[in-house]
Amino acid sequence: xxxxxxxxxxxxxxxxxxxxxxxxxxxxxxxxxxxxxxxxxxxxxxxxxxxxxxxxxxxxxxxxxxxxxxxxxxxxxxxxxxxxxxxxxxxxxxxxxxxxxxxxxxxxxxxxxxxxxxxxxxxxxxxxxxxxxxxxxxxxxxxxxxxxxxxxxxxxxxxxxxxxxxxxxxxx
Numbered sequence: 406x407x408x409x410x411x412x413x414x415x416x417x418x419x420x421x422x423x424x425x426x427x428x429x430x431x432x433x434x435x436x437x438x439x440x441x442x443x444x445x446x447x448x449x450x451x452x453x454x455x456x457x458x459x460x461x462x463x464x465x466x467x468x469x470x471x472x473x474x475x476x477x478x479x480x481x482x483x484x485x486x487x488x489x490x491x492x493x494x495x496x497x498x499x500x501x502x503x504x505x506x507x508x509x510x511x512x513x514x515x516x517x518x519x520x521x522x523x524x525x526x527x528x529x530x531x532x533x534x535x536x537x538x539x540x541x542x543x544x545x546x547x548x549x550x551x552x553x554x555x556x557x558x559x560x561x562x563x564x565x566x567x568x569x570x571x572x573x574x575x576x577x
């Protein structure tokens with residue numbers, strides 16, 4: 406019979422899965438305590454959280470939650486970086502930290518209900534964040550509004566110029 410601590414950890418994993426939209430699996434071998442704290446801080450600032458669970462318990466929790474199996478990713482020393490709503494900002498934090506320390510690697514994950522390979526998980530870091538997308542959309546809307554205003558303004562302006570040219574021709 407499994408120990409009570411394993412049941413407790415399973416409950417924690419299930420709670421983490423319920424509270425998040427998905428997660429990344431990260432190999433964090435070789436990090437010092439200070440580097441781990443720095444990584445957790447960067448992830449927290451990106452509205453995520455980093456947890457360390459036993460891989461077998463995560464596999465059981467994924468099966469119970471009817472989420473995709475990522476058994477080939479859950480090998481070795483893994484940490485799980487959960488994100489609540491924006492997978493891009495957390496992925497960017499992981500990418501920046503990995504570039505700085507050269508000690509961590511994203512192995513895969515689950516986002517939008519689908520399993521991610523390492524390459525797919527890393528590709529999230531190259532996408533614009535939610536705030537950047539909102540800014541781009543606002544810029545597009547403002548550009549369309551400006552173009553419409555210019556077009557509407559040009560109709561009477563063009564008519565006035567035409568009338569002025571006709572009157573100058575008749576005066577000459």
